[in-house]
Amino acid sequence: MDGSGGRTPSARDQGRKETVEERADRNWQELIQEIRVAQTGVQILLGFLLTVAFTPRFLELEQPDRTVYVITVILGSLATGALIGPVSFHRLVSGRRIKPQAVVWASRLTFAGIVLLLATLVSALFLILRVAADHALVPWLVCGVFAWYVLCWFALPLWARSRHTARDARDARDSIG
Template sequence: MADRPPGKARRETPLERADRNFAELLQELRVTQTGVQILFAFLLTLAFAPRFPTLDTVQRVTYVTTLLLAMLAAAIFTAPAALHRALFQQHAKPVIVRVSSRLAKIGTWVLMLAFTGSVLLVVDVSLGRVAGVAAGTGTLLVCVGLWRILPWVVRCAMVAPRKYRGRT
């Protein structure tokens, strides 16, 4: 089915819209949650690696902070399912969708920080502090660019006057 032009509403009831929005949100969370789980599992195993005792204080603080951020991201991304289960058949779907959407937005910020810390730590241990900070900064910039700036640019392009669309 082709996308409708911006501003064209679907013919659906508020509950149908809430059901559709929740299904779409859950699909997005499934994709994100897999990455969070892999990152969290990786971080959990690092403390048992033979080289872990040789980490300096900055690296250990980075590790613990990143581990906690990954745990927080996992908790935030699973919260919509728990919220839905707790409010199941309470006629709260629109509220569940609003709260879950906010949780997903917060979760992406936390995940950005967890990605940044993970890359910073691994590159710091592998190549040194300066390279680690550079790689962590690059990771943060890529995530902000793709997850925040790109959607903003696309949203602006969608509402731009028609006469400006398609120009290069």
């Protein structure tokens, strides 16, 4: 605290005049909006995956494909748990005045859920393509899609964060000196 009613400015929050609690509330709302998108996708995917074992075609799958299926369902279940975790976390700690810490843990669970969702999607794609396409092309196709996910979900945001954070830091230094 800096004596300004709980406001502690940081380079990241330049231009925002909010308390730690206000920042936590804003970050929580943003995180929940992000989770809604990922939760819906992973729940629909998991729902479809769970029905596969009850189709006649499942009995025709070779053991390696059944193993990939089981791994995919486990990954989807783990992703679902991680992406629903922040809601439970918030409910259990609500009113305890630890929202800033809850936001940190919910963010970590969300990131873990996104990584697990990536693994689930790649595994599901691998299984589907093994059943539906020429086996020689499957690894290449899956690697291409995996690379696309990594580019969209991680590389591009990290590049933008690095580029704009560095520019903001340079601008702040230039305005001081």
